[in-house]
Amino acid sequence: MSEASDASKEKSYSRGITIEFRNEEESRGFHCAFEQWKKEVVIQALLKVHSRRACGAGRQLNRPEMAGASHIHRASLRQLGAAGARSCLPNEMTSSSASKFDDKIEESSAKMYFHYYGQLLHQQNMMQDYVRTGSYYAAVLQNRTDFTDRVVVDVGAGSGILSLFAAQAGAKHVYAVEASDMADYARKLISGNPSLSERISVIKGKVEEVELPEKADILISEPMGTLLINERMLESYIIARDRFLVPKGKMFPTIGRIHMAPFSDEYLYIEIANKQQNYYGVNLMPLHGTAFQGYFSQPVVDAFDPRLLVAPAISHVIDFTSAKVNATGSSSCLRKICMNDIPLRFVSSTGTRVHGLACWFDVLFGGSTVQRWLTTAPGAPVTHWYQLRCVLAQPIYVMPGQEITGRLHMVAHKAQSYTLNLTLSAKMWGPGAEQGGILQTSSGKLDLKEPYYRMSQPQAYPMSQDQQPVQLLQTQDLQVQTHDEGGSNLLQQSV
């Protein structure tokens, strides 16, 4: 049968149908369900066109269980070359061909990652972090004007909770993009909230790969990992900005800051340094050197008492609205997010042994009505991120007023995390200090992917007589030092 006769046959089956409803409510219910179905059909059609144009086959490539075939997909995408690389879709949006996600992340890591987030129990853990979820709820609902009648994209929607908040705040439409199988649960959860569901479409796929039928006025996302940058999801957030956000559109969160300060914690140091030397009468010393190095390569995740900090914190700011693709042209690596080189400079407020660098982060929701911070600082209500400490195998001794300098160099790797290179030095102190010499230096290399989850609640540490509590942390009103893009200029910023 010819194509033409196929088409006419199709036409001959087209008939109008009349549906009668018993009441207004039934009619409205049907209308909503139909509109939702229509939207999904349009999005699915766009996705099919996109993947067919990109690789010449109509298969779904975004699903984690298809990961085994994705390198073939990537290769064929590259062969398309520049001409085929940005094909026009029917809605005049362009599709970027090579997956920026696949470029930066190794397959095995991505598979485990999306498997983890595909489980309801892990999403539930995050939802039950009330500091986190409550901050998002307040930030969205207190800034209704930013959401009312606006198009929203929820980047990595998980259960869909933030999409539901955005719809509660009056969003015209929310596109909830989620790569893991959690997308199916999100659909279920959203359809159980009928007053909101008609304004939310769940799209299963990676933000780097899916197409949306329209641009967004505002992005909402929870892309923060341990130390802000772990999981490398911030990069997906930035890519979503470049792909979907209208110029000058809003981002919730808007900026993130990593805060750092040297700390002293004898208990923690002894716990790490003395791990397993005698074991059921077996001398473990032959392996001690390697094991010792291994323990100190693990950043410690727990909640600590802020009185352990020995100097006021400095901050490294990442502005999500302006972070750019790497200057080297590598589209998979975002400057400041992939490679953070942070010069450190502190003045010790006490005489003590410094055991390493303590870090935490906060993010700002820069709403038009209310500017709201979500903080993970020590001393603040504990979140599921806790805080992070990089412990040095060799502590350094400092006196009150002595300068501590150094560098934290963080380099992204393909397992969705970072290698941290930390150096701390005690500068010359007292007479002759102006000659600027270094007294002691200690360095460590840590893998953010392999933390030691110590998870203790903050404890009241006994203070030695010469270590009086100092006012080190006033997270909201603090005068903090921040870096410019190159990390070289220190600016004073009052937040």
Ligand SMILES: C[S@@+](CC[C@H](N)C(=O)[O-])C[C@H]1O[C@@H](n2cnc3c(N)ncnc32)[C@H](O)[C@@H]1O
């Ligand atoms: C930290 S969870 C947040 C979930 C939800 N937004 C919330 O706040 O409860 C991050 C979610 O983003 C998803 N995700 C991560 N990278 C993604 C990407 N590139 N594209 C789509 N989803 C992604 C993960 O599968 C996960 O469900």
